Amino acid sequence: RGPPLRQASTKGANAGKQNMGKKSKKGKKNADKKEEPAPIDETPKGQKKDVSKVNPKKYHPKYVEAAWYEWWEAKGLFKPDFSMKEAKEHKDKFVMVIPPPNVTGTLHLGHTLMCAIEDTLTRWHRMCGRKTLWLPGTDHAGIATQTVVEKKLKREKNQSRYDLGREKFLEEVWKWKEQSGSHICRQLRRLGSSCDWSREAFTMDKQLNKAVKEAFCRMYEKGLIYRKARLVNWSCALQTALSDIEVDKKDIDKPTMLPVPQHDELVEFGVIHKFKYLMKEDPSVAIEVATTRIETMLGDVAVAVHPTDQRYKHLVGKEIQHPFIADRKMKVITDDVLVDPTFGTGAVKITPAHDPNDFECGMRHKLPFINILNDDGTMNSNAGEYQGKKRFVVRAEIIEALKEKGLYIGKDVNPMALGFCSRSGDVVEPVIRPQWWVNCEDMAARSVKAVEEGELKILPESHIQTWNHFLKNIRPWCISRQLWWGHRIPAYFIVVKNYKATEDDLKTAEANGYVVGSDSDAKFWVAARDQKEAEAKAYARFSGYKKEDISVSQDEDVLDTWFSSGLFPFSTMGWPDKTPDLSEYFPGHLLETGHDILFFWVARMVMMSLELTDKLPFDTVFLHAMVRDKLGRKMSKSRGNVVDPIHVMEGVSLQTLLDKIKNGNLPASEHKSAMIAQRKDFPKGIPECGADGLRYGLLTYMKQG
Numbered sequence: 012r013g014p015p016l017r018q019a020s021t022k023g024a025n026a027g028k029q030n031m032g033k034k035s036k037k038g039k040k041n042a043d044k045k046e047e048p049a050p051i052d053e054t055p056k057g058q059k060k061d062v063s064k065v066n067p068k069k070y071h072p073k074y075v076e077a078a079w080y081e082w083w084e085a086k087g088l089f090k091p092d093f094s095m096k097e098a099k100e101h102k103d104k105f106v107m108v109i110p111p112p113n114v115t116g117t118l119h120l121g122h123t124l125m126c127a128i129e130d131t132l133t134r135w136h137r138m139c140g141r142k143t144l145w146l147p148g149t150d151h152a153g154i155a156t157q158t159v160v161e162k163k164l165k166r167e168k169n170q171s172r173y174d175l176g177r178e179k180f181l182e183e184v185w186k187w188k189e190q191s192g193s194h195i196c197r198q199l200r201r202l203g204s205s206c207d208w209s210r211e212a213f214t215m216d217k218q219l220n221k222a223v224k225e226a227f228c229r230m231y232e233k234g235l236i237y238r239k240a241r242l243v244n245w246s247c248a249l250q251t252a253l254s255d256i257e258v259d260k261k262d263i264d265k266p267t268m269l270p271v272p273q274h275d276e277l278v279e280f281g282v283i284h285k286f287k288y289l290m291k292e293d294p295s296v297a298i299e300v301a302t303t304r305i306e307t308m309l310g311d312v313a314v315a316v317h318p319t320d321q322r323y324k325h326l327v328g329k330e331i332q333h334p335f336i337a338d339r340k341m342k343v344i345t346d347d348v349l350v351d352p353t354f355g356t357g358a359v360k361i362t363p364a365h366d367p368n369d370f371e372c373g374m375r376h377k378l379p380f381i382n383i384l385n386d387d388g389t390m391n392s393n394a395g396e397y398q399g400k401k402r403f404v405v406r407a408e409i410i411e412a413l414k415e416k417g418l419y420i421g422k423d424v425n426p427m428a429l430g431f432c433s434r435s436g437d438v439v440e441p442v443i444r445p446q447w448w449v450n451c452e453d454m455a456a457r458s459v460k461a462v463e464e465g466e467l468k469i470l471p472e473s474h475i476q477t478w479n480h481f482l483k484n485i486r487p488w489c490i491s492r493q494l495w496w497g498h499r500i501p502a503y504f505i506v507v508k509n510y511k512a513t514e515d516d517l518k519t520a521e522a523n524g525y526v527v528g529s530d531s532d533a534k535f536w537v538a539a540r541d542q543k544e545a546e547a548k549a550y551a552r553f554s555g556y557k558k559e560d561i562s563v564s565q566d567e568d569v570l571d572t573w574f575s576s577g578l579f580p581f582s583t584m585g586w587p588d589k590t591p592d593l594s595e596y597f598p599g600h601l602l603e604t605g606h607d608i609l610f611f612w613v614a615r616m617v618m619m620s621l622e623l624t625d626k627l628p629f630d631t632v633f634l635h636a637m638v639r640d641k642l643g644r645k646m647s648k649s650r651g652n653v654v655d656p657i658h659v660m661e662g663v664s665l666q667t668l669l670d671k672i673k674n675g676n677l678p679a680s681e682h683k684s685a686m687i688a689q690r691k692d693f694p695k696g697i698p699e700c701g702a703d704g705l706r707y708g709l710l711t712y713m714k715q716g
Contacts, residue, residue: 542563
């Protein structure tokens, strides 16, 4: 037994007092020892490193990792042809395409985790003697890249894309792509990624553009792609349509003031406004309605009630007076689909051009579709005296104007799910626009079946539920984007001089709410691989007219980025041409990526591959966890929380980190908070740890599943 703990503690404390302020002999010896300088590698580029010359006692990542990658690449070790083993069967190969990073900036630690996992798998299969191909590439990222370049132009030259024009603006985007894409590839090499660089792809390469045109035309000819005016998710800040999965839903459970792009004042959400319409023939009679978007009353065309509701039976069919647009024709209608007589007042204002439910009601009753918004979110001429004003400015003004007329009743708390553009943070507006759509139902059913029958494995299996939920509830995919950067839609609008509409033309137009010969009329559109083919199809369709009276012009819009990305596993192999790579390396084996793009990208690759090649693009999907910051947020350039892997591998000073925030794409209003966070997280910068250290560290992250 030793002495009592109290005695031992006292003795330790006294010893501590005696040694306080004195350096130990060992500490003094270490302090006197000079830091060993890092050795300098002098291996000629592309030559094998001679490790016998220098044997440093300390680990120096820069020296240890130097020269090897250049030698591997020079020897062609990353090419599948390097394998001497004959690979006749699928099991004798390993093929994987990289999830192509967006050319919006630089890679962050999320991409680094992906590279660490995929390079480990690739090297292991290569060491097992399999014919191995890991194909690298980058994505043009339509909305994201255009937004980055527009912000850069505004910051550096105080110019918009409209100041430059389409051609000059695209020149600026290509300059950005060359700069950013080159840096991304340097980062991938610095990480030791053993990709076959001879097959590097960019989603807007000539061959991949050919694949996009072919895919669009084939799907159009089969009736899967079609033109139709319907409600879309519209970003007023970006002035483009969005697909459903590009809209982030946020629950607002109480009255909340939120910032909205292009507006100086905060806007209130989470409330419902009540007001009343007066009957035209007897203004003493009113009908009360409620809405969360009171500015849309400028597009109202009717008020609906339930056919069995006795309270309003005497008003059905009678005209309503719009308080701000005197010549607007409105009346009370009955609808047993939309209206619940037990909810609220049992009367519903109908705005077919700005609400999904009202749109369906408008179609049932053949109501007019009155759009009140310009592309930038200001009011158009249909809004009367409010024309030219911002939509949420009009919201406040409408409330005040209704109060003055004695028509505003009040507001109540109204929990709601509000949609935001995932790129701009703008509040999404439902707007009616003629767009291109993909009918995904059959493709989605085949994709679900492939997993259910074990042809396609999804790991971890917990993500199968997400897969099934998305694909079993799939809706038409809007693939039009009102952007300049991207694959121009291979569709051509036909103009026929002195066209005489047939009776069928007029019936179809009336049933679908458009004018014969307008850009909403599918009859006047053809899909074609080039102008010559478009003209030939136009002449054939309108053979009763002279060729000189027929002209075609290509759609100005571009395709959703995910359309071209969905073709990536086979377009990079040469499809639609029958190339040696397509026969040798497609289908692939594995798709490894983050679980956040399971339905954005993975599902679309599977659907489009099954439709266009009748094959699965790979047999296994492996999903990794997200790298998040200390607050649990995803790494995002727009949040300013990204860390460049090169800064971790080679080390970086705090000042360089702060300079990167100042010169990046983060809004100036957020610089201060981002810089405070950087100073707190990295007060002395980031020390050098090398590629191996970073990769090992990130791979341990996989333990969480």
